Amino acid sequence: MSVSIAVVSAAAAGLVAQLVDGALGMGFGTVSAALLTGIGLAPVVAAAALASASLVAGTMSAAAHTRFGNVHWPTATRLAAAGSAGGFVGAWALASLAGLDGATPVASAALIAVGAVLAWRGYRGRLPLGAARTGFTLPTGLVGGFAGAVAGGWGPVTVPVLMAVSRLEPRRAVGSAAVGQAAAAAGALLGFWIFAPQSLAVGMPLAEGLAIGGALAAPFAAWLTGRVPAAQLTATIGMLAVALHLRALLADVPLPWPAVAGAYLLLAALWALALTGPRRRTAPHIPEQRPERVEAGA
Template identity: 80%
Template sequence: MIPVAVASAVAAGLVAQLVDGGLGMGFGTVATALLTGLGLAPAVVAAAAASAALVTGTVGTAAHLRFGNVHWPTAIRLGAAGAAGGFTGAWALAALAGLGTATPIASAALLAVGAALAWRGYRGTLPAGPVRHALTVPTGLVGGFTGAVAGTWGPVTVPVLLAVSRLEPRKAVGSAAAGQALAAAGALLGFWAFAPQSLQVAMPLAEGLAVGGALAAPVAAWLTGRVPAAKLTATIGMLAVALHLRALLTGLALPWPAVAGLYLVLAAAWALALAGPRRRPVPAIPEQRAAPVEAEAQQ
């Protein structure tokens, strides 16, 4: 393998994990885009991304656990379902054709979820109450499948967790990171069973991605707990919008100025979401002084 390609994989893994470890998504997308750009087959790309995600997910889980960012009941449900989905996705990618891209309907739905999260973060209205698990297993199944096929575990699981589970944003990110390690393990078992040659070709680049991601994982986990919950929610929502918009635009032959304009609008919307709504100052209530006590009549 060309040393420059491996060095590029290390750098990409480091940058991608800083984003993924802090916001719960981005590592698989960046890894898949890099490897696809090198002209590798879809099964090789997916096997390399899953191999790296197993390492970075494990290191990231340890770091998130250290900072209290993991909700284990959610992480275990999500990860177990993700492992089943990842195994199925590896089989489908090895056996079928045309699975390398997300469907427009799914991307549009998740884009809408991201926009709703960005609005929630902008308003600062975060849900509270007991954690909900109703959609955790279906989310893990779908996230594991799409993670094995297209590297989109985070863009599927984190927005849905934030939208319906009532988890704190940092715990949604940490729980998704813990689940990703199990989902990646399931995908690797599938590639080993159905496309073992893809793992052999992918290993050098996967090692580069894993090294870069492992270096960045502790820093990213630390940052997750330092960002205010509303701003973290808004940022995760806008990143989900950007990633799923990218998937929708892939099949369209838009000129680059139009695409650049769309992402500039997204950047402006993200800045607005971070700023939050303008708070009107509460008028000060004039202090009321007690009436002076009259002096007793002089005798």
């Protein structure tokens, strides 16, 4: 494959991946990492290229989500601070430690369970909205930043946790995660620049393609987040989290392809069910009765 074809392919992949990521909070890193490693790049080179692309696409996405009012800043700033630290440590670890893997079976199984809970909430239409909780954001950002630097796993880690415990509207959870993603990518990029500078030069052409595609898709994806009903958005994010973490969980399991295809077809059917499932009925609106004026007696 020539360099020009590879860059164009990367741009197309970045555009599609950012459409999903910008609207649902996950997908850009996972799709891009699969593309980069699939064409034979070493893990550290692929991760450095992904960090470069995520910084550009993530910044555009964060700006667009801010423009559409999708960001809860107390949550976003905490995620950003912790995510940048986690990204820096992840870059150091990937450049320095052999055989490092960004996902573990236990973590994947736990996040599959979180995704299933979100899908059930979306199916029932019972979303725990209220005063935002931010105490969990620092550990979530640290783990998400580390996973993002190592394997492009920022969104699949942070967004399901935000959706599960933050009490934010789904669109604001996604937008806050987008702000954190840009900071996490910046921390990872700094780490790769210090600990593995040669990796940046090797993967830069593909990183530019991913960044261009992601930047083009970011505004529309952020706009779309605010247009999807909250219950359907929650169900879709939950099922996407299940699918992505199931992929990580089954990566080293030698299953025949019909079994894998059947599992994902089942997930697609469950997603369709979650989108059309029963919703909580809201009480009918009863107009306020104003007291009748009493005429003063003659």
